[in-house]
Amino acid sequence: AQSVAQPEDQVNVAEGNPLTVKCTYSVSGNPYLFWYVQYPNRGLQFLLKYITGDNLVKGSYGFEAEFNKSQTSFHLKKPSALVSDSALYFCAVRALDYGGSQGNLIFGKGTKLSVKP
Amino acid sequence: NAGVMQNPRHLVRRRGQEARLRCSPMKGHSHVYWYRQLPEEGLKFMVYLQKENIIDESGMPKERFSAEFPKEGPSILRIQQVVRGDSAAYFCASSPLPLVRDRKNTGKLFFGEGSRLTVL
Numbered sequence: 001a002q003s004v005a006q007p008e009d010q011v012n013v014a015e016g017n018p019l020t021v022k023c024t025y026s027v028s029g030n031p032y033l034f035w036y037v038q039y040p041n042r043g044l045q046f047l048l049k050y051i052t053g054d055n056l057v058k059g060s061y062g063f064e065a066e067f068n069k070s071q072t073s074f075h076l077k078k079p080s081a082l083v084s085d086s087a088l089y090f091c092a093v094r095a096l097d098y099g100g101s102q103g104n105l106i107f108g109k110g111t112k113l114s115v116k117p
Numbered sequence: 118n119a120g121v122m123q124n125p126r127h128l129v130r131r132r133g134q135e136a137r138l139r140c141s142p143m144k145g146h147s148h149v150y151w152y153r154q155l156p157e158e159g160l161k162f163m164v165y166l167q168k169e170n171i172i173d174e175s176g177m178p179k180e181r182f183s184a185e186f187p188k189e190g191p192s193i194l195r196i197q198q199v200v201r202g203d204s205a206a207y208f209c210a211s212s213p214l215p216l217v218r219d220r221k222n223t224g225k226l227f228f229g230e231g232s233r234l235t236v237l
Contacts, residue, residue, distance in 0.1 A: 034225075036228075041230070041231075042230050042231075043121070043123075043208055043210075043228035043229050043230045043231055044160070044208065044210075044226075044228040045228070046225050046226070046227075049225065090159065090160060104150065104162050104165055104173060104176075105162070105226065106162070107152075107159050107160040107161075107162075108159055109157070109158060109159035110160075
């Protein structure tokens with residue numbers, strides 16, 4: 001069964017400092033991995049994805065994520081946090097399974113990022 | 118180019134009433150996904166529909182919940198005889214192709230802003 005774990009309910013960072021939001025996954029086969037962001041009372045917005053290729057993926061708003069197959073992780077990072085980055089971040093996974101599953105995204109519980117000035 | 122439109126944004130129902138949530142996908146998208154967001158539980162997949170067909174309803178509760186996506190008009194998520202535990206934010210997402218075949222944009226779902234159901 002596919003699953004995603006976001007071990008931290010909340011991450012607090014000072015503005016200007018680097019941030020990391022953690023994600024680990026479990027999937028049979030090669031994973032498709034994603035990060036989405038949700039601002040208060042809004043829908044989810046796509047940030048970035050890993051399909052294949054370089055382990056370091058760059059996305060919107062200066063975010064990047066590093067795929068680590070041996071650790072089954074896909075942590076979200078940003079070198080310098082902004083107050084406006086404060087939001088709820090979701091990691092998601094889908095198995096590359098063309099033979100069966102419709103490939104719906106499985107989301108983690110979300111990590112609340114709080115960036116203080 | 119309008120995004121995914123959901124209405125109502127907020128809905129209040131008393132126990133036992135019916136709730137109908139509507140979702141109009143992005144223009145050109147014929148695949149719709151419904152997710153439910155409960156506090157402290159993240160986003161849970163409910164159902165995936167294509168025009169006039171339910172493709173995957175593995176996340177739908179067996180009773181009281183139903184979904185449709187008619188040839189014309191929005192997709193509708195219907196909850197009959199609501200209970201307090203149905204209180205949640207319900208999100209609709211759309212994609213132009215089935216995720217399993219969308220190699221270019223695979224996994225990139227376009228979400229609406231959600232419908233927040235409160236059951237009194």
